[in-house]
Amino acid sequence: MRSTPRQKLGWGVANVVVLVIAAVPVLWLVSLSFKDPSTLTDGSFYPKKWTFENYRGIFDQSIFTHALVNSIGIAIIATVFGVVFGAMAAYAIARLDFGGKQLLIASALLIAMFPPIALVNPMFNLWRQIGLFDTWPGLIIPYMTFSLPLAIYTLSAFFREIPWDLERAAALDGATPLQAFRRVIVPLAAPGVFTTAILVFLYCWSDFVFAISLTSTNNARTVPAAIAFFTGASQFQQPTGSIAAAAVIITIPVAVVVLLFQRRIVAGLTAGAVKG
Amino acid sequence: MAEIVLDHVTKRFPDGALAVKDVNLTIADGEFVILVGPSGCGKSTTLNMIAGLEDISDGQLRIGGEVANDKTPRDRDIGMVFQNYALYPHMTVRENMAFSLKLAKENPEKIKERVDWAADILDLTPHLDRKPSQLSGGQRQRVAMGRVIVRTPNAFLMDEPLSTSTPSCACRCAPRCRGCRSGSARRPSTSPTIRWRR
Numbered sequence: 001m002r003s004t005p006r007q008k009l010g011w012g013v014a015n016v017v018v019l020v021i022a023a024v025p026v027l028w029l030v031s032l033s034f035k036d037p038s039t040l041t042d043g044s045f046y047p048k049k050w051t052f053e054n055y056r057g058i059f060d061q062s063i064f065t066h067a068l069v070n071s072i073g074i075a076i077i078a079t080v081f082g083v084v085f086g087a088m089a090a091y092a093i094a095r096l097d098f099g100g101k102q103l104l105i106a107s108a109l110l111i112a113m114f115p116p117i118a119l120v121n122p123m124f125n126l127w128r129q130i131g132l133f134d135t136w137p138g139l140i141i142p143y144m145t146f147s148l149p150l151a152i153y154t155l156s157a158f159f160r161e162i163p164w165d166l167e168r169a170a171a172l173d174g175a176t177p178l179q180a181f182r183r184v185i186v187p188l189a190a191p192g193v194f195t196t197a198i199l200v201f202l203y204c205w206s207d208f209v210f211a212i213s214l215t216s217t218n219n220a221r222t223v224p225a226a227i228a229f230f231t232g233a234s235q236f237q238q239p240t241g242s243i244a245a246a247a248v249i250i251t252i253p254v255a256v257v258v259l260l261f262q263r264r265i266v267a268g269l270t271a272g273a274v275k276g
Numbered sequence: 277m278a279e280i281v282l283d284h285v286t287k288r289f290p291d292g293a294l295a296v297k298d299v300n301l302t303i304a305d306g307e308f309v310i311l312v313g314p315s316g317c318g319k320s321t322t323l324n325m326i327a328g329l330e331d332i333s334d335g336q337l338r339i340g341g342e343v344a345n346d347k348t349p350r351d352r353d354i355g356m357v358f359q360n361y362a363l364y365p366h367m368t369v370r371e372n373m374a375f376s377l378k379l380a381k382e383n384p385e386k387i388k389e390r391v392d393w394a395a396d397i398l399d400l401t402p403h404l405d406r407k408p409s410q411l412s413g414g415q416r417q418r419v420a421m422g423r424v425i426v427r428t429p430n431a432f433l434m435d436e437p438l439s440t441s442t443p444s445c446a447c448r449c450a451p452r453c454r455g456c457r458s459g460s461a462r463r464p465s466t467s468p469t470i471r472w473r474r
């Protein structure tokens with residue numbers, strides 16, 4: 001299917017339009033973060049006065065550095081647990097037939113569709129009563145709850161793609177079920193595990209609803225919530241520059257992860273390519 | 277001793293389907309047996325029961341004189357070549373063939389020696405460092421066989437081994453099966469069982 005020059009031009013234009021729509025807000029944010037506070041509202045795309053003051057400023061404040069530590073720690077822990085438990089559940093769902101399997105799948109779907117914001121009020125009260133308020137576990141638990149269904153669905157799709165015969169071959173070769181899982185299934189499911197880990201991580205990293213409702217101090221406040229508490233130089237000045245700088249910083253891991261793993265992510269999303 | 281005896285063996289699936297009914301068969305040590313029959317008559321199920329991949333509903337399976345109904349596939353020391361090869365896609369040919377020996381914690385030199393010996397019999401020596409996806413169907417079939425003969429098990433089971441290879445390969449592979457038998461001098465008690473489609 002050879003495309004004519006006219007088709008190529010058409011696709012080229014479409015690509016540029018999409019790129020512009022996606023990139024301009026992000027680039028604007030980047031440019032805002034480098035603008036001197038006095039030139040913030042000058043409306044120009046390119047900073048007239050470059051400064052690193054915004055970045056320096058946020059790292060001076062302990063509110064941001066603490067929040068960064070909280071974000072990284074909570075997201076990583078929630079991802080590790082989410083992927084490990086999700087993998088176990090997904091393996092069982094993909095390979096075994098057990099009573100209540102359909103119920104399990106249906107409940108996972110139900111949880112995934114439930115609006116988190118509706119839970120915030122009761123969770124706020126409950127967390128305060130049982131002492132989970134403003135703690136790392138206090139955030140890790142809801143993150144796991146809401147990302148597990150996604151993890152289970154993605155991983156079970158991957159496990160289903162791996163031929164059953166491979167485990168039987170491993171059994172005949174003398175492997176225990178655990179050895180078969182570790183040495184045959186896991187390497188083959190690696191793209192799926194990566195994709196799932198990335199999706200779970202991104203969910204935890206960028207969550208705002210739980211972060212703002214279930215934390216109150218630097219103990220557990222993550223970056224999206226901390227940004228809401230930034231203060232400007234005076235009570236009349238919006239801390240736009242600092243907010244922009246913080247937003248850029250929080251986007252960097254996302255961009256790096258996606259760039260590094262884009263092949264795996266795409267492979268993960270097109271899992272039908274794995275044939276025994 | 278690797279005599280295989282099926283004594284009134286029956287397989288009934290949980291949904292009630294009767295796959296194998298009262299099979300009585302004695303395969304002597306070193307014997308070459310072929311199960312022939314129309315599609316769906318229970319050949320695969322019988323092979324799976326001998327290998328330990330399916331439970332036996334009724335009757336007794338004896339391998340080498342010992343009752344083997346409840347033994348895991350690992351303990352039965354049986355090798356099986358699957359119809360669709362079931363090669364490990366993420367491992368090279370050499371690693372595929374060495375996998376069982378590695379699990380048995382054999383020493384690396386012995387593993388290399390056995391893998392090289394098997395590769396030589398099956399003409400796989402130039403392909404040892406390739407992955408299954410880079411091989412032709414016939415070559416994959418031979419890797420699947422190689423994976424079994426490195427262990428020199430008590431018995432070889434092969435599920436439709438030549439149905440998916442080209443006729444020229446089939447003509448080359450069949451003598452190789454006998455070749456494996458005569459080549460495994462250490463364990464002369466190998467008895468290949470091949471299942472052919474009509």
